[in-house]
Amino acid sequence: MISRSLRRVLVLLAASALFPIVTAAQNYPKVSSPDGWPSPSWEYPPLTPQTRKPAPRRDLSGMWGPLGGHMGGVQAGGVLSKPNNGRPENALPYTTYGLELYKSHKAAEGADAVLPAENNDPRNKCEPLGIPRYNHYNVRLTQIFQDPTKVVILYHYDNRWRIIWTDGRKLPKLIDGGVEIDGQFREQRIFGYSVGRWTDDNTLVVETVGTYPEDRVWLDSTGRPITDQVRVTETFKRISLDELEWSETIDDPKVYTKPWETMRLQMRLHDPHTDVMEYYCSPYEAEQYNHFFGNDASGK
Protein backbone atom coordinates (compact mmCIF):
# COMPACT_ATOMS: atom_id res chain seq x y z
CA MET A 1 0.00 0.00 0.00
CA ILE A 2 1.25 3.49 -0.83
CA SER A 3 1.73 5.67 2.22
CA ARG A 4 -0.16 8.94 2.51
CA SER A 5 3.02 11.04 2.16
CA LEU A 6 4.14 9.12 -0.90
CA ARG A 7 0.70 9.53 -2.43
CA ARG A 8 0.95 13.28 -1.83
CA VAL A 9 4.34 13.39 -3.56
CA LEU A 10 2.95 11.46 -6.51
CA VAL A 11 -0.01 13.83 -6.78
CA LEU A 12 2.32 16.83 -6.73
CA LEU A 13 4.57 15.26 -9.36
CA ALA A 14 1.55 14.52 -11.55
CA ALA A 15 0.30 18.07 -11.12
CA SER A 16 3.66 19.59 -12.03
CA ALA A 17 3.87 17.33 -15.06
CA LEU A 18 0.37 18.34 -16.15
CA PHE A 19 0.83 22.06 -15.64
CA PRO A 20 3.06 22.69 -18.69
CA ILE A 21 0.57 20.75 -20.80
CA VAL A 22 -2.28 22.92 -19.62
CA THR A 23 -0.21 26.04 -20.23
CA ALA A 24 0.82 24.83 -23.66
CA ALA A 25 -2.86 24.33 -24.50
CA GLN A 26 -3.34 28.08 -24.48
CA ASN A 27 -2.39 29.92 -27.64
CA TYR A 28 -2.90 33.41 -26.32
CA PRO A 29 -0.59 36.26 -27.27
CA LYS A 30 1.84 36.54 -24.38
CA VAL A 31 1.09 39.40 -22.03
CA SER A 32 3.00 40.49 -18.97
CA SER A 33 3.07 43.29 -16.47
CA PRO A 34 5.10 43.59 -13.28
CA ASP A 35 2.13 45.34 -11.67
CA GLY A 36 -0.40 42.75 -12.82
CA TRP A 37 -2.22 44.95 -15.33
CA PRO A 38 -1.02 43.55 -18.67
CA SER A 39 -1.78 45.51 -21.83
CA PRO A 40 -3.07 43.63 -24.87
CA SER A 41 -0.61 41.93 -27.15
CA TRP A 42 -1.44 41.16 -30.77
CA GLU A 43 1.36 38.70 -31.48
CA TYR A 44 -0.66 35.57 -32.01
CA PRO A 45 1.29 32.33 -31.76
CA PRO A 46 0.81 30.37 -34.99
CA LEU A 47 -1.66 27.54 -34.81
CA THR A 48 -0.39 24.20 -36.05
CA PRO A 49 -2.03 20.79 -36.12
CA GLN A 50 -0.18 20.13 -32.86
CA THR A 51 -1.25 23.29 -31.05
CA ARG A 52 -4.79 23.70 -32.43
CA LYS A 53 -7.20 22.33 -29.84
CA PRO A 54 -10.81 21.35 -30.47
CA ALA A 55 -13.54 23.88 -29.80
CA PRO A 56 -15.43 23.40 -26.57
CA ARG A 57 -19.08 22.45 -27.04
CA ARG A 58 -21.53 25.35 -27.32
CA ASP A 59 -19.16 27.80 -25.72
CA LEU A 60 -18.18 31.23 -27.05
CA SER A 61 -17.00 32.67 -23.76
CA GLY A 62 -13.70 34.45 -23.47
CA MET A 63 -11.86 37.57 -24.49
CA TRP A 64 -11.56 37.79 -28.27
CA GLY A 65 -9.55 40.03 -30.55
CA PRO A 66 -9.41 40.36 -34.34
CA LEU A 67 -6.88 38.07 -35.97
CA GLY A 68 -5.71 41.08 -37.98
CA GLY A 69 -4.51 42.76 -34.80
CA HIS A 70 -5.66 45.94 -33.14
CA MET A 71 -6.60 47.43 -36.53
CA GLY A 72 -8.23 44.24 -37.79
CA GLY A 73 -11.77 45.24 -36.77
CA VAL A 74 -11.54 49.02 -37.10
CA GLN A 75 -13.41 49.14 -40.43
CA ALA A 76 -12.77 52.83 -41.04
CA GLY A 77 -13.15 52.21 -44.76
CA GLY A 78 -16.51 50.51 -44.35
CA VAL A 79 -17.74 47.06 -43.39
CA LEU A 80 -15.12 44.33 -43.73
CA SER A 81 -16.70 42.33 -46.54
CA LYS A 82 -17.53 45.39 -48.68
CA PRO A 83 -15.13 48.25 -48.02
CA ASN A 84 -16.29 51.52 -49.52
CA ASN A 85 -13.41 52.02 -51.94
CA GLY A 86 -15.20 52.66 -55.23
CA ARG A 87 -14.38 49.27 -56.72
CA PRO A 88 -17.22 47.67 -58.71
CA GLU A 89 -17.13 44.46 -56.68
CA ASN A 90 -17.92 46.45 -53.55
CA ALA A 91 -20.87 48.35 -55.00
CA LEU A 92 -23.96 47.77 -52.88
CA PRO A 93 -27.41 46.77 -54.15
CA TYR A 94 -29.09 50.03 -53.12
CA THR A 95 -32.76 50.64 -53.62
CA THR A 96 -33.59 54.10 -54.96
CA TYR A 97 -34.34 55.25 -51.44
CA GLY A 98 -31.17 53.60 -50.12
CA LEU A 99 -28.99 55.46 -52.61
CA GLU A 100 -30.73 58.72 -51.83
CA LEU A 101 -30.13 58.12 -48.14
CA TYR A 102 -26.47 57.26 -48.73
CA LYS A 103 -25.97 60.51 -50.61
CA SER A 104 -27.50 62.49 -47.76
CA HIS A 105 -24.88 61.11 -45.38
CA LYS A 106 -21.67 63.11 -45.20
CA ALA A 107 -19.13 60.61 -43.98
CA ALA A 108 -15.62 61.41 -42.81
CA GLU A 109 -14.42 58.07 -44.22
CA GLY A 110 -14.73 56.09 -47.44
CA ALA A 111 -14.84 56.83 -51.16
CA ASP A 112 -17.19 59.81 -50.78
CA ALA A 113 -15.64 61.25 -47.62
CA VAL A 114 -16.04 64.94 -46.86
CA LEU A 115 -13.74 67.13 -44.75
CA PRO A 116 -13.99 66.51 -40.98
CA ALA A 117 -15.98 69.62 -40.11
CA GLU A 118 -18.54 68.88 -42.83
CA ASN A 119 -19.42 65.35 -41.78
CA ASN A 120 -22.77 64.48 -40.24
CA ASP A 121 -21.84 61.09 -38.86
CA PRO A 122 -23.91 60.57 -35.68
CA ARG A 123 -20.91 58.81 -34.15
CA ASN A 124 -18.91 61.99 -34.16
CA LYS A 125 -21.44 63.53 -31.81
CA CYS A 126 -21.40 60.42 -29.62
CA GLU A 127 -24.88 59.31 -30.57
CA PRO A 128 -25.48 55.63 -29.80
CA LEU A 129 -24.24 53.59 -32.79
CA GLY A 130 -26.88 50.88 -32.79
CA ILE A 131 -26.81 47.34 -34.03
CA PRO A 132 -25.29 46.47 -36.40
CA ARG A 133 -22.87 49.42 -36.35
CA TYR A 134 -21.31 48.39 -33.04
CA ASN A 135 -20.05 45.39 -35.03
CA HIS A 136 -18.47 47.70 -37.60
CA TYR A 137 -16.88 50.36 -35.50
CA ASN A 138 -13.48 49.70 -33.99
CA VAL A 139 -14.05 46.15 -32.87
CA ARG A 140 -11.06 45.35 -30.70
CA LEU A 141 -10.95 43.24 -27.55
CA THR A 142 -14.45 41.89 -27.12
CA GLN A 143 -15.47 39.84 -24.15
CA ILE A 144 -18.19 37.22 -24.50
CA PHE A 145 -19.96 35.81 -21.47
CA GLN A 146 -22.48 32.99 -21.38
CA ASP A 147 -24.99 31.61 -18.96
CA PRO A 148 -27.77 29.09 -19.64
CA THR A 149 -30.19 31.77 -20.79
CA LYS A 150 -28.08 34.25 -22.69
CA VAL A 151 -24.89 35.29 -24.41
CA VAL A 152 -23.56 38.70 -23.41
CA ILE A 153 -21.24 40.69 -25.64
CA LEU A 154 -19.12 43.36 -24.02
CA TYR A 155 -17.88 45.76 -26.66
CA HIS A 156 -14.66 47.66 -26.08
CA TYR A 157 -15.92 50.87 -27.67
CA ASP A 158 -17.82 52.93 -25.14
CA ASN A 159 -18.10 50.04 -22.63
CA ARG A 160 -21.36 48.88 -24.18
CA TRP A 161 -23.06 45.54 -23.51
CA ARG A 162 -25.61 43.58 -25.43
CA ILE A 163 -27.77 40.56 -24.68
CA ILE A 164 -28.52 37.68 -27.03
CA TRP A 165 -31.23 35.46 -25.56
CA THR A 166 -30.63 31.72 -25.95
CA ASP A 167 -33.49 30.55 -23.73
CA GLY A 168 -35.73 29.62 -26.63
CA ARG A 169 -37.76 32.80 -26.76
CA LYS A 170 -39.01 33.80 -30.19
CA LEU A 171 -37.68 36.66 -32.24
CA PRO A 172 -40.18 39.52 -31.78
CA LYS A 173 -42.38 40.37 -34.74
CA LEU A 174 -41.22 43.48 -36.54
CA ILE A 175 -44.02 46.05 -36.78
CA ASP A 176 -44.15 49.69 -37.75
CA GLY A 177 -42.08 51.71 -35.27
CA GLY A 178 -41.16 48.83 -33.01
CA VAL A 179 -41.80 45.15 -32.36
CA GLU A 180 -44.62 43.04 -31.04
CA ILE A 181 -44.06 40.77 -28.05
CA ASP A 182 -46.94 38.78 -26.54
CA GLY A 183 -49.38 40.85 -28.58
CA GLN A 184 -48.06 44.12 -27.20
CA PHE A 185 -46.11 46.93 -28.83
CA ARG A 186 -42.53 47.36 -27.64
CA GLU A 187 -40.16 50.17 -28.39
CA GLN A 188 -37.31 50.26 -30.88
CA ARG A 189 -33.94 49.76 -29.28
CA ILE A 190 -30.44 50.82 -30.11
CA PHE A 191 -29.34 47.21 -29.66
CA GLY A 192 -32.58 45.76 -31.03
CA TYR A 193 -33.94 42.44 -29.82
CA SER A 194 -31.61 39.49 -30.35
CA VAL A 195 -32.21 35.77 -30.04
CA GLY A 196 -29.74 33.02 -30.78
CA ARG A 197 -29.84 29.28 -31.33
CA TRP A 198 -27.14 26.66 -31.68
CA THR A 199 -27.32 25.09 -35.10
CA ASP A 200 -24.57 22.67 -34.15
CA ASP A 201 -22.20 22.30 -31.22
CA ASN A 202 -19.96 25.11 -32.42
CA THR A 203 -22.26 27.50 -34.23
CA LEU A 204 -24.58 30.07 -32.74
CA VAL A 205 -26.87 31.86 -35.19
CA VAL A 206 -28.26 35.15 -33.91
CA GLU A 207 -31.07 37.20 -35.38
CA THR A 208 -31.84 40.79 -34.45
CA VAL A 209 -34.80 43.06 -35.25
CA GLY A 210 -36.37 46.14 -33.71
CA THR A 211 -33.43 48.50 -34.17
CA TYR A 212 -33.34 52.28 -34.62
CA PRO A 213 -34.58 54.11 -37.73
CA GLU A 214 -32.43 55.53 -40.50
CA ASP A 215 -32.46 59.10 -39.24
CA ARG A 216 -30.59 57.97 -36.10
CA VAL A 217 -28.06 55.36 -37.16
CA TRP A 218 -25.69 54.39 -39.96
CA LEU A 219 -24.42 50.98 -41.01
CA ASP A 220 -20.78 51.97 -41.09
CA SER A 221 -18.32 54.85 -40.93
CA THR A 222 -18.62 55.54 -44.65
CA GLY A 223 -22.27 56.50 -44.40
CA ARG A 224 -23.90 53.36 -45.75
CA PRO A 225 -27.51 53.42 -44.55
CA ILE A 226 -29.45 51.00 -42.39
CA THR A 227 -33.10 51.20 -41.34
CA ASP A 228 -35.40 49.89 -38.66
CA GLN A 229 -36.67 47.31 -41.16
CA VAL A 230 -33.38 45.42 -41.08
CA ARG A 231 -33.04 41.85 -39.97
CA VAL A 232 -29.47 41.19 -38.93
CA THR A 233 -28.19 37.61 -38.94
CA GLU A 234 -24.92 36.93 -37.17
CA THR A 235 -23.11 33.63 -37.05
CA PHE A 236 -20.59 32.92 -34.32
CA LYS A 237 -18.59 29.84 -35.26
CA ARG A 238 -16.14 28.49 -32.72
CA ILE A 239 -13.63 26.92 -35.06
CA SER A 240 -11.25 25.71 -32.37
CA LEU A 241 -10.34 26.51 -28.77
CA ASP A 242 -8.56 29.66 -29.93
CA GLU A 243 -10.48 30.65 -33.06
CA LEU A 244 -13.85 32.27 -33.57
CA GLU A 245 -15.42 33.46 -36.80
CA TRP A 246 -18.00 36.23 -36.43
CA SER A 247 -19.96 36.84 -39.61
CA GLU A 248 -22.95 39.02 -40.37
CA THR A 249 -25.54 39.36 -43.11
CA ILE A 250 -28.11 42.13 -43.33
CA ASP A 251 -31.51 41.98 -44.97
CA ASP A 252 -32.95 45.48 -45.20
CA PRO A 253 -35.41 45.70 -48.11
CA LYS A 254 -35.98 49.39 -47.53
CA VAL A 255 -32.45 50.32 -48.60
CA TYR A 256 -30.97 47.21 -50.25
CA THR A 257 -32.57 45.09 -52.98
CA LYS A 258 -31.15 41.86 -51.55
CA PRO A 259 -29.42 40.55 -48.41
CA TRP A 260 -25.65 40.84 -48.38
CA GLU A 261 -22.73 39.83 -46.17
CA THR A 262 -21.20 42.71 -44.26
CA MET A 263 -18.55 40.98 -42.20
CA ARG A 264 -16.56 37.82 -41.72
CA LEU A 265 -14.25 38.63 -38.87
CA GLN A 266 -11.71 36.07 -37.72
CA MET A 267 -10.91 36.33 -34.03
CA ARG A 268 -8.42 34.80 -31.64
CA LEU A 269 -8.65 34.14 -27.95
CA HIS A 270 -6.72 36.45 -25.62
CA ASP A 271 -5.38 36.02 -22.13
CA PRO A 272 -8.30 36.62 -19.75
CA HIS A 273 -6.05 38.73 -17.51
CA THR A 274 -5.62 41.34 -20.24
CA ASP A 275 -6.50 44.84 -19.13
CA VAL A 276 -8.69 46.56 -21.70
CA MET A 277 -8.00 50.27 -21.86
CA GLU A 278 -10.98 52.57 -21.96
CA TYR A 279 -12.25 53.65 -25.32
CA TYR A 280 -14.97 56.23 -24.81
CA CYS A 281 -16.79 58.91 -26.75
CA SER A 282 -16.95 62.39 -25.26
CA PRO A 283 -19.10 65.01 -27.02
CA TYR A 284 -16.98 67.74 -25.46
CA GLU A 285 -13.73 66.24 -26.71
CA ALA A 286 -15.23 65.75 -30.18
CA GLU A 287 -16.23 69.39 -30.21
CA GLN A 288 -12.76 70.46 -29.08
CA TYR A 289 -11.19 68.30 -31.78
CA ASN A 290 -13.30 69.98 -34.43
CA HIS A 291 -12.51 73.39 -32.98
CA PHE A 292 -8.75 72.91 -32.97
CA PHE A 293 -8.18 70.50 -35.88
CA GLY A 294 -11.22 69.42 -37.87
CA ASN A 295 -12.48 72.87 -38.76
CA ASP A 296 -9.00 74.05 -39.72
CA ALA A 297 -8.55 71.02 -41.93
CA SER A 298 -11.79 71.94 -43.65
CA GLY A 299 -10.80 75.57 -44.02
CA LYS A 300 -13.41 76.76 -41.55
Next chain:
Amino acid sequence: MPRRFVLAGLTAAGILCLSVVASNQVTRVPGAEYDSDFPNEKPGPAPRRDLSGIWEPARGPGDAIQANGAKNMPDTGRPEHQLPFTPEGLKANLANKPAWGPRLVPSALSNDPQPTCEPQGWPRIILHNYRTAQILQTPKQVLILYQFNRKWRNIWTDGRALPVVDDVLEPRFWGYSTGRWVDDYTFVAQSVGMDERTWLDNVGRPHSWEARVEERYFRRDAKHLEATITIDDPTFYSKPWVALDRLPLRLQPDSFDIREMECSPSEFARYQKEFAEPAAGVASETPR
Protein backbone atom coordinates in the same frame (compact mmCIF):
# COMPACT_ATOMS: atom_id res chain seq x y z
CA MET B 1 -84.35 30.99 -8.94
CA PRO B 2 -83.41 30.83 -12.58
CA ARG B 3 -80.16 28.91 -13.09
CA ARG B 4 -78.35 31.72 -14.87
CA PHE B 5 -78.79 34.01 -11.86
CA VAL B 6 -77.31 31.34 -9.58
CA LEU B 7 -74.30 31.06 -11.91
CA ALA B 8 -73.95 34.82 -12.06
CA GLY B 9 -74.09 35.02 -8.26
CA LEU B 10 -71.48 32.29 -7.87
CA THR B 11 -69.25 34.00 -10.42
CA ALA B 12 -69.54 37.33 -8.60
CA ALA B 13 -68.73 35.64 -5.29
CA GLY B 14 -65.77 33.93 -6.91
CA ILE B 15 -64.42 37.21 -8.28
CA LEU B 16 -64.87 38.81 -4.86
CA CYS B 17 -63.00 35.94 -3.17
CA LEU B 18 -60.21 36.07 -5.72
CA SER B 19 -59.79 39.80 -5.33
CA VAL B 20 -59.57 39.40 -1.54
CA VAL B 21 -56.95 36.68 -1.96
CA ALA B 22 -55.05 38.80 -4.43
CA SER B 23 -55.02 41.83 -2.17
CA ASN B 24 -53.69 39.76 0.72
CA GLN B 25 -51.06 37.93 -1.24
CA VAL B 26 -48.67 38.33 -4.10
CA THR B 27 -49.27 41.07 -6.63
CA ARG B 28 -46.08 40.55 -8.58
CA VAL B 29 -45.63 38.83 -11.92
CA PRO B 30 -42.14 37.34 -12.01
CA GLY B 31 -40.39 37.96 -15.29
CA ALA B 32 -43.02 40.33 -16.61
CA GLU B 33 -42.70 43.10 -14.06
CA TYR B 34 -40.11 43.95 -11.45
CA ASP B 35 -40.00 41.21 -8.90
CA SER B 36 -40.16 43.16 -5.63
CA ASP B 37 -40.32 42.17 -1.98
CA PHE B 38 -43.59 41.03 -0.45
CA PRO B 39 -44.70 40.48 3.14
CA ASN B 40 -43.89 37.28 5.01
CA GLU B 41 -41.50 36.14 2.33
CA LYS B 42 -38.83 33.72 3.53
CA PRO B 43 -35.98 33.63 1.00
CA GLY B 44 -33.56 30.72 1.15
CA PRO B 45 -29.96 31.00 2.33
CA ALA B 46 -27.42 33.01 0.37
CA PRO B 47 -25.22 31.06 -2.01
CA ARG B 48 -21.54 31.13 -1.19
CA ARG B 49 -19.36 33.75 -2.94
CA ASP B 50 -21.94 34.49 -5.58
CA LEU B 51 -23.21 37.91 -6.70
CA SER B 52 -24.34 36.83 -10.13
CA GLY B 53 -27.79 37.66 -11.37
CA ILE B 54 -30.03 40.51 -12.38
CA TRP B 55 -30.57 42.95 -9.52
CA GLU B 56 -33.11 45.67 -8.97
CA PRO B 57 -33.62 48.00 -5.96
CA ALA B 58 -35.77 45.86 -3.67
CA ARG B 59 -38.00 48.68 -2.50
CA GLY B 60 -39.01 49.48 -6.07
CA PRO B 61 -37.49 50.70 -9.32
CA GLY B 62 -37.33 54.31 -8.12
CA ASP B 63 -35.49 53.62 -4.87
CA ALA B 64 -32.05 54.51 -6.20
CA ILE B 65 -32.79 57.31 -8.66
CA GLN B 66 -31.06 59.83 -6.33
CA ALA B 67 -32.02 63.01 -8.13
CA ASN B 68 -30.93 65.10 -5.15
CA GLY B 69 -27.58 63.48 -4.59
CA ALA B 70 -26.17 60.31 -3.09
CA LYS B 71 -29.00 58.49 -1.33
CA ASN B 72 -27.34 58.38 2.06
CA MET B 73 -26.26 62.04 1.91
CA PRO B 74 -28.75 63.91 -0.26
CA ASP B 75 -28.15 67.62 -0.62
CA THR B 76 -31.03 68.81 1.56
CA GLY B 77 -29.27 71.69 3.27
CA ARG B 78 -29.74 69.92 6.61
CA PRO B 79 -26.72 69.76 8.93
CA GLU B 80 -26.73 65.95 9.00
CA HIS B 81 -26.20 65.91 5.23
CA GLN B 82 -23.37 68.42 5.23
CA LEU B 83 -20.30 66.79 3.71
CA PRO B 84 -16.87 67.21 5.33
CA PHE B 85 -15.38 69.30 2.54
CA THR B 86 -11.79 70.44 2.70
CA PRO B 87 -11.32 74.04 1.44
CA GLU B 88 -10.17 72.61 -1.90
CA GLY B 89 -13.15 70.29 -2.02
CA LEU B 90 -15.59 73.09 -1.26
CA LYS B 91 -14.07 75.18 -4.02
CA ALA B 92 -14.51 72.31 -6.48
CA ASN B 93 -18.05 71.76 -5.25
CA LEU B 94 -19.00 75.40 -5.80
CA ALA B 95 -17.54 75.33 -9.31
CA ASN B 96 -20.02 72.64 -10.23
CA LYS B 97 -23.41 74.04 -11.22
CA PRO B 98 -25.99 71.30 -10.74
CA ALA B 99 -29.53 71.30 -12.09
CA TRP B 100 -30.71 69.55 -8.91
CA GLY B 101 -30.65 70.18 -5.18
CA PRO B 102 -30.62 73.42 -3.17
CA ARG B 103 -27.85 74.93 -5.35
CA LEU B 104 -29.69 74.21 -8.59
CA VAL B 105 -29.39 76.50 -11.56
CA PRO B 106 -31.65 76.38 -14.63
CA SER B 107 -30.63 73.34 -16.62
CA ALA B 108 -29.50 75.54 -19.53
CA LEU B 109 -26.88 77.07 -17.19
CA SER B 110 -25.72 73.84 -15.58
CA ASN B 111 -22.27 72.43 -16.26
CA ASP B 112 -23.24 68.90 -15.29
CA PRO B 113 -21.37 66.64 -17.72
CA GLN B 114 -23.98 63.90 -17.57
CA PRO B 115 -26.93 65.34 -19.53
CA THR B 116 -24.64 66.19 -22.45
CA CYS B 117 -23.76 62.47 -22.50
CA GLU B 118 -20.21 62.76 -21.29
CA PRO B 119 -19.22 59.43 -19.74
CA GLN B 120 -20.60 59.57 -16.20
CA GLY B 121 -18.14 57.00 -14.92
CA TRP B 122 -17.68 55.39 -11.54
CA PRO B 123 -19.23 55.82 -8.98
CA ARG B 124 -21.80 58.20 -10.43
CA ILE B 125 -23.44 55.38 -12.38
CA ILE B 126 -24.60 53.95 -9.05
CA LEU B 127 -25.27 57.36 -7.41
CA HIS B 128 -27.36 58.85 -10.17
CA ASN B 129 -30.05 56.73 -11.81
CA TYR B 130 -29.28 53.28 -10.55
CA ARG B 131 -31.90 50.82 -11.64
CA THR B 132 -31.42 47.32 -12.95
CA ALA B 133 -27.93 45.87 -13.14
CA GLN B 134 -26.71 42.46 -14.11
CA ILE B 135 -23.68 41.03 -12.34
CA LEU B 136 -21.60 38.42 -14.13
CA GLN B 137 -18.84 36.47 -12.44
CA THR B 138 -15.92 34.68 -14.00
CA PRO B 139 -13.03 33.13 -12.06
CA LYS B 140 -11.08 36.36 -12.60
CA GLN B 141 -13.66 39.11 -12.76
CA VAL B 142 -16.87 40.54 -11.47
CA LEU B 143 -18.52 42.39 -14.35
CA ILE B 144 -21.40 44.77 -13.74
CA LEU B 145 -23.78 45.69 -16.55
CA TYR B 146 -25.75 48.84 -15.78
CA GLN B 147 -29.08 49.75 -17.31
CA PHE B 148 -28.28 53.43 -17.74
CA ASN B 149 -26.58 53.82 -21.13
CA ARG B 150 -25.88 50.08 -21.15
CA LYS B 151 -22.39 50.51 -19.76
CA TRP B 152 -20.27 47.74 -18.25
CA ARG B 153 -17.39 47.87 -15.84
CA ASN B 154 -14.94 45.31 -14.62
CA ILE B 155 -13.68 44.46 -11.13
CA TRP B 156 -10.64 42.21 -11.20
CA THR B 157 -10.68 39.37 -8.67
CA ASP B 158 -7.51 37.61 -9.86
CA GLY B 159 -5.41 38.93 -7.01
CA ARG B 160 -3.77 41.86 -8.78
CA ALA B 161 -3.03 44.93 -6.69
CA LEU B 162 -4.56 48.35 -7.31
CA PRO B 163 -2.30 50.52 -9.45
CA VAL B 164 -0.35 53.33 -7.85
CA VAL B 165 -2.14 56.63 -8.37
CA ASP B 166 0.52 58.95 -9.70
CA ASP B 167 1.10 61.30 -12.62
CA VAL B 168 1.83 58.41 -14.95
CA LEU B 169 -1.41 56.53 -14.42
CA GLU B 170 -3.94 57.11 -17.18
CA PRO B 171 -7.20 58.49 -15.76
CA ARG B 172 -10.22 56.36 -16.55
CA PHE B 173 -13.88 57.18 -16.31
CA TRP B 174 -14.51 53.77 -14.76
CA GLY B 175 -11.30 53.76 -12.75
CA TYR B 176 -9.25 50.71 -11.88
CA SER B 177 -11.08 48.22 -9.68
CA THR B 178 -10.06 45.15 -7.75
CA GLY B 179 -12.15 43.11 -5.36
CA ARG B 180 -12.01 40.22 -2.96
CA TRP B 181 -14.28 38.16 -0.77
CA VAL B 182 -13.78 39.09 2.86
CA ASP B 183 -16.05 36.24 3.89
CA ASP B 184 -18.35 33.86 2.01
CA TYR B 185 -21.08 36.48 1.66
CA THR B 186 -19.26 39.80 1.56
CA PHE B 187 -17.45 41.09 -1.49
CA VAL B 188 -15.44 44.31 -1.20
CA ALA B 189 -14.00 46.20 -4.17
CA GLN B 190 -11.76 49.25 -4.25
CA SER B 191 -11.46 51.66 -7.16
CA VAL B 192 -8.87 54.35 -7.88
CA GLY B 193 -7.75 56.42 -10.86
CA MET B 194 -11.16 57.88 -11.70
CA ASP B 195 -11.16 60.75 -14.18
CA GLU B 196 -11.61 64.01 -12.26
CA ARG B 197 -14.02 65.38 -14.82
CA THR B 198 -16.78 63.18 -13.48
CA TRP B 199 -19.11 64.21 -10.67
CA LEU B 200 -19.98 61.91 -7.82
CA ASP B 201 -23.68 62.66 -7.98
CA ASN B 202 -26.44 64.82 -9.41
CA VAL B 203 -25.83 67.74 -7.08
CA GLY B 204 -22.25 68.29 -8.15
CA ARG B 205 -20.27 66.66 -5.37
CA PRO B 206 -16.73 66.46 -6.79
CA HIS B 207 -13.91 63.99 -6.41
CA SER B 208 -10.18 64.46 -6.82
CA TRP B 209 -7.53 62.35 -8.49
CA GLU B 210 -6.72 60.86 -5.07
CA ALA B 211 -10.24 59.51 -4.51
CA ARG B 212 -10.70 55.91 -3.54
CA VAL B 213 -14.14 54.35 -3.69
CA GLU B 214 -15.05 51.27 -1.71
CA GLU B 215 -18.05 49.22 -2.75
CA ARG B 216 -19.27 46.52 -0.46
CA TYR B 217 -21.81 43.89 -1.45
CA PHE B 218 -23.36 41.71 1.22
CA ARG B 219 -25.34 38.71 -0.01
CA ARG B 220 -27.99 38.66 2.69
CA ASP B 221 -29.97 35.67 1.40
CA ALA B 222 -30.92 33.92 -1.82
CA LYS B 223 -32.96 36.88 -3.02
CA HIS B 224 -31.11 39.90 -1.65
CA LEU B 225 -27.91 41.80 -1.98
CA GLU B 226 -26.96 44.99 -0.14
CA ALA B 227 -24.76 47.65 -1.70
CA THR B 228 -22.71 50.16 0.28
CA ILE B 229 -20.52 52.86 -1.26
CA THR B 230 -17.90 54.78 0.73
CA ILE B 231 -15.96 57.75 -0.62
CA ASP B 232 -12.46 58.26 0.71
CA ASP B 233 -10.93 61.35 -0.84
CA PRO B 234 -8.63 63.19 1.59
CA THR B 235 -7.99 65.99 -0.92
CA PHE B 236 -11.64 67.00 -1.10
CA TYR B 237 -13.14 65.53 2.09
CA SER B 238 -11.62 65.58 5.57
CA LYS B 239 -12.93 62.07 6.31
CA PRO B 240 -14.51 59.17 4.41
CA TRP B 241 -18.28 59.33 3.98
CA VAL B 242 -20.93 56.79 3.10
CA ALA B 243 -22.79 57.62 -0.10
CA LEU B 244 -24.97 54.53 -0.26
CA ASP B 245 -25.75 52.61 2.89
CA ARG B 246 -26.81 48.98 2.49
CA LEU B 247 -29.13 49.64 -0.42
CA PRO B 248 -31.22 46.47 -0.70
CA LEU B 249 -31.31 44.88 -4.13
CA ARG B 250 -33.57 42.06 -5.17
CA LEU B 251 -32.77 39.22 -7.52
CA GLN B 252 -34.83 39.20 -10.71
CA PRO B 253 -35.56 36.16 -12.88
CA ASP B 254 -32.81 35.13 -15.32
CA SER B 255 -35.20 35.88 -18.17
CA PHE B 256 -35.70 39.49 -17.07
CA ASP B 257 -35.40 41.87 -19.99
CA ILE B 258 -33.50 45.04 -19.05
CA ARG B 259 -34.94 47.82 -21.14
CA GLU B 260 -32.78 50.50 -22.68
CA MET B 261 -32.15 53.85 -21.08
CA GLU B 262 -30.03 55.86 -23.48
CA CYS B 263 -28.36 59.25 -23.47
CA SER B 264 -28.45 61.00 -26.83
CA PRO B 265 -26.55 64.29 -27.30
CA SER B 266 -28.86 65.36 -30.13
CA GLU B 267 -31.98 64.74 -28.05
CA PHE B 268 -30.49 66.73 -25.20
CA ALA B 269 -29.50 69.58 -27.53
CA ARG B 270 -33.07 69.68 -28.82
CA TYR B 271 -34.41 69.74 -25.27
CA GLN B 272 -32.05 72.57 -24.41
CA LYS B 273 -33.09 74.61 -27.42
CA GLU B 274 -36.82 74.05 -27.19
CA PHE B 275 -37.35 74.08 -23.42
CA ALA B 276 -34.36 74.69 -21.16
CA GLU B 277 -32.95 77.82 -22.80
CA PRO B 278 -36.31 79.62 -23.10
CA ALA B 279 -37.04 78.66 -19.46
CA ALA B 280 -33.71 80.15 -18.38
CA GLY B 281 -34.11 83.23 -20.54
CA VAL B 282 -31.03 82.45 -22.58
CA ALA B 283 -30.62 81.64 -26.22
CA SER B 284 -27.02 80.71 -26.58
CA GLU B 285 -24.89 77.64 -26.94
CA THR B 286 -25.13 75.06 -24.24
CA PRO B 287 -22.59 76.02 -21.56
CA ARG B 288 -20.25 73.40 -20.22
